[in-house]
Amino acid sequence: MPPTPSSSALPKVKLSLRGASRLKDGHVWVYRSDIVSAEGVDPGSLVTVTDQRGKPLGTALYSSASQIAIRLISRETTSREPVTDFPALLRQRIAAALAYRASIVRDTDAYRVVFSEADFLPGLIVDRYNDILSLQILTQAMDDKLVREAVISELIHRTNPRSIVERVDPRVRELEKLPRRPSDLLYGDETSTIFTMNGVQFHYDALEGQKTGAFLDQRENYAAAAQYARGEALDVFCYQGGFALHFAACCPHVAGVDSSRPALEVADQNAALNHREIEWIEANAFDLLKDYASANRRYDTIALDPPAFAKTKRDLDAALRGYKELNLRALKMLRPGGILVTCSCSYHVSQPSFLEMLADAALDAHRALRLIEVRGQAKDHPILLNVPETAYLKCVIATVS
Numbered sequence: 001m002p003p004t005p006s007s008s009a010l011p012k013v014k015l016s017l018r019g020a021s022r023l024k025d026g027h028v029w030v031y032r033s034d035i036v037s038a039e040g041v042d043p044g045s046l047v048t049v050t051d052q053r054g055k056p057l058g059t060a061l062y063s064s065a066s067q068i069a070i071r072l073i074s075r076e077t078t079s080r081e082p083v084t085d086f087p088a089l090l091r092q093r094i095a096a097a098l099a100y101r102a103s104i105v106r107d108t109d110a111y112r113v114v115f116s117e118a119d120f121l122p123g124l125i126v127d128r129y130n131d132i133l134s135l136q137i138l139t140q141a142m143d144d145k146l147v148r149e150a151v152i153s154e155l156i157h158r159t160n161p162r163s164i165v166e167r168v169d170p171r172v173r174e175l176e177k178l179p180r181r182p183s184d185l186l187y188g189d190e191t192s193t194i195f196t197m198n199g200v201q202f203h204y205d206a207l208e209g210q211k212t213g214a215f216l217d218q219r220e221n222y223a224a225a226a227q228y229a230r231g232e233a234l235d236v237f238c239y240q241g242g243f244a245l246h247f248a249a250c251c252p253h254v255a256g257v258d259s260s261r262p263a264l265e266v267a268d269q270n271a272a273l274n275h276r277e278i279e280w281i282e283a284n285a286f287d288l289l290k291d292y293a294s295a296n297r298r299y300d301t302i303a304l305d306p307p308a309f310a311k312t313k314r315d316l317d318a319a320l321r322g323y324k325e326l327n328l329r330a331l332k333m334l335r336p337g338g339i340l341v342t343c344s345c346s347y348h349v350s351q352p353s354f355l356e357m358l359a360d361a362a363l364d365a366h367r368a369l370r371l372i373e374v375r376g377q378a379k380d381h382p383i384l385l386n387v388p389e390t391a392y393l394k395c396v397i398a399t400v401s
């Protein structure tokens with residue numbers, strides 16, 4: 001995407017009334033069904049979006065393949081500061097994202113540096129794990145050669161990382177009709193390191209693991225939950241041991257459950273790294289909780305952090321049933337005064353419906369639940385209020401009597 005000489009030279013995409021209202025209401029996405037015309041607009045272009053009468057509404061990144069055809073990057077329309085040089089804007093926004101992290105991130109060398117729309121950089125995710133940066137590119141516009149070069153050189157200039165690794169989600173590239181490419185090193189030569197959050201150390205291998213490697217969005221919730229955790233603790237859906245390792249500092253006995261053997265192998269190495277004894281159990285969490293509940297196993301602290309059950313709106317009812325079953329079983333297994341830490345990372349399950357599900361589970365389990373903290377994602381995963389999709393994580397810490 002070469003810099004364009006003036007905003008009037010940008011290709012135009014005309015929106016329907018509904019598409020235009022969406023932008024006027026503060027959102028930054030417009031779906032393909034709300035595009036009236038995008039004739040001759042190249043995939044991944046910087047475009048001027050207009051309403052039906054041709055009035056400009058701002059500058060956006062265009063995707064010819066995704067259902068989200070328009071991602072607004074600027075509402076500037078007066079041409080006072082027209083966005084014509086996207087790589088230059090990108091550099092400024094990466095600098096701003098880093099400055100924001102410098103003001104809100106504490107006690108960690110691992111955090112999200114850029115969170116897509118929430119950092120006004122739609123389609124770009126950058127995570128830092130100590131001296132390694134992990135990058136994800138999710139849209140045609142961000143995959144452009146000049147854009148990639150600007151992102152990488154700005155990150156090197158501002159953060160001086162040892163390496164930069166790209167994590168590719170093949171499904172996203174397919175949906176965006178982008179050519180396949182492997183996850184790979186983009187800069188430097190090291191792909192593994194050790195990072196530290198809240199004083200707990202973790203092994204990190206940039207080309208292994210789920211998401212970009214760890215669940216950084218839970219960082220502040222680990223620390224919050226560890227304040228209340230006590231006694232015998234069970235971390236269900238433990239992955240590489242996030243909650244379990246934090247609990248091990250204050251609980252005499254901790255076990256972690258996950259169905260993924262590779263995740264548990266890293267969890268075990270993490271326990272050794274922190275000189276902790278934790279029992280790792282490879283099992284289907286639903287079956288295990290059922291067996292443990294009928295065997296009258298009891299715990300003082302249980303964390304539940306399942307994968308997203310509702311990937312789409314249609315899955316919502318089934319997802320809520322899944323969450324309820326898990327929470328019901330955990331509630332039955334908690335001793336009086338016990339601590340439940342229960343999470344959902346499904347965007348489609350709102351905080352009110354998650355709390356309602358929890359209230360139902362408490363009723364069915366004949367237990368009273370008192371909320372200690374109702375939390376969300378860590379501050380390095382900012383929530384842009386007019387873009388509800390940026391808020392997805394729920395983490396409730398409650399005491400059971």
Ligand code: SAH
Nearest residue numbers: 215237238239242258259260284285305307
């Ligand atoms: N609590 C973790 C993140 C959990 S992600 C952390 O803080 O790092 C969800 C985890 O659930 C993944 O590790 C996945 O392997 C595991 N998982 C998915 N389905 C499962 C099942 N049915 N039983 C047990 N684990 C499961």
